[in-house]
Amino acid sequence: MHLSGIYDYHSMEVHIMQKISIDSEKCVRCGICVNVCPVGIISPGEELMDIPYIPEEAAAFCNECGACISFCVKSCISSLFDTNYTSLDVLKNPDISGEQLGSYMVKRRSIRNYGNAAVSKEKIDLILDNVRYAPSGMNGQPVHWTIVHDTDVVKKLTSLTIDWMKEVLASEEPHPLKQFIPSLITAYESGIDPICRGAPHLAIAHAHKDNPMAYTDSIIALSWFELACPSYGLGACWAGFLNIAANSYQPIMDELDLPKGHAVQHAMMFGQPLYTIYKVPGRNPAKVSWK
Numbered sequence: 697m698h699l700s701g702i703y704d705y706h707s708m709e710v711h712i713m714q715k716i717s718i719d720s721e722k723c724v725r726c727g728i729c730v731n732v733c734p735v736g737i738i739s740p741g742e743e744l745m746d747i748p749y750i751p752e753e754a755a756a757f758c759n760e761c762g763a764c765i766s767f768c769v770k771s772c773i774s775s776l777f778d779t780n781y782t783s784l785d786v787l788k789n790p791d792i793s794g795e796q797l798g799s800y801m802v803k804r805r806s807i808r809n810y811g812n813a814a815v816s817k818e819k820i821d822l823i824l825d826n827v828r829y830a831p832s833g834m835n836g837q838p839v840h841w842t843i844v845h846d847t848d849v850v851k852k853l854t855s856l857t858i859d860w861m862k863e864v865l866a867s868e869e870p871h872p873l874k875q876f877i878p879s880l881i882t883a884y885e886s887g888i889d890p891i892c893r894g895a896p897h898l899a900i901a902h903a904h905k906d907n908p909m910a911y912t913d914s915i916i917a918l919s920w921f922e923l924a925c926p927s928y929g930l931g932a933c934w935a936g937f938l939n940i941a942a943n944s945y946q947p948i949m950d951e952l953d954l955p956k957g958h959a960v961q962h963a964m965m966f967g968q969p970l971y972t973i974y975k976v977p978g979r980n981p982a983k984v985s986w987k
């Protein structure tokens with residue numbers, strides 16, 4: 697398993713296909729594509745001057761997110777899967793117009809590689825001050841935030857999530873994550889953080905567990921948070937594994953120490969992005985029917 701690999705695709709049965717191609721003339725072997733792939737399927741090759749590649753047995757695990765395409769410093773990765781590239785030029789449009797907002801929105805990417813610098817509490821407050829204007833059902837504004845600013849606590853929450861995964865694995869009960877858990881534990885034990893991706897901070901949206909609007913309102917608020925991050929020089933990513941563990945595992949609930957009756961609605965890692973975005977990957981066309 698290479699540095700960013702978190703899924704052990706060698707042990708899984710797959711169909712063979714290729715997902716990306718890399719222009720070997722332009723590639724400078726920086727290895728960023730290897731580091732940003734969320735499923736860790738891009739191999740750096742054996743030798744220093746090898747061009748990165750996806751081993752055939754791993755290609756089926758590509759989720760077509762286009763992170764490798766976005767972050768390639770030479771824009772020399774092309775997708776071999778069907779894509780619909782945006783026609784927007786993401787570097788144009790000095791003022792906020794529909795076109796500029798569109799450029800900004802489509803340029804958002806999940807960030808899973810972070811610098812070490814802490815984000816100031818003042819900056820986080822500025823973002824949350826905007827996010828409080830996110831819509832909420834009947835303007836109930838039920839969302840509360842726990843910002844995990846202390847990176848040691850982020851690490852502890854990763855460690856507790858791994859503990860929870862070990863319990864899930866040892867249990868006889870079926871669990872939808874069971875097939876992924878062994879690889880995540882192996883990655884963690886080899887020094888990779890597959891849960892919070894080494895992010896310095898977490899934004900956790902929580903609300904009263906009996907509020908029927910709380911989940912939807914929290915997801916909207918977190919989406920606003922993620923979208924606001926790049927304008928403050930930050931990047932974020934949904935912390936799906938942590939979210940599930942935080943709703944299942946008492947030691948995580950104890951660590952978070954939320955107000956009585958509250959439950960985690962969802963969580964997001966964030967910090968200063970390590971890499972720059974150069975391109976916008978493709979997405980499916982909008983599935984629309986007109987009446």
Ligand SMILES: Cc1cc2nc3c(=O)[nH]c(=O)nc-3n(C[C@H](O)[C@H](O)[C@H](O)COP(=O)(O)O)c2cc1C
Nearest residue numbers: 734759761763804805806808933934935936937938
């Ligand atoms: C509800 C939800 C949970 C997610 N959980 C994780 C996660 O635990 N780890 C991770 O690396 N990415 C996670 N993601 C990010 C998705 O993988 C990502 O949004 C998707 O691949 C598309 O890439 P993009 O966000 O760069 O456009 C999650 C996204 C959502 C919406």
Ligand code: SF4
Nearest residue numbers: 723724726727729768
């Ligand atoms: S990010 Fe681009 S330039 Fe760097 S190794 Fe990958 S393909 Fe080559």
Ligand code: SF4
Nearest residue numbers: 733758759761762764
């Ligand atoms: S498209 Fe996403 S999942 Fe597929 S190889 Fe690139 S970074 Fe990895």
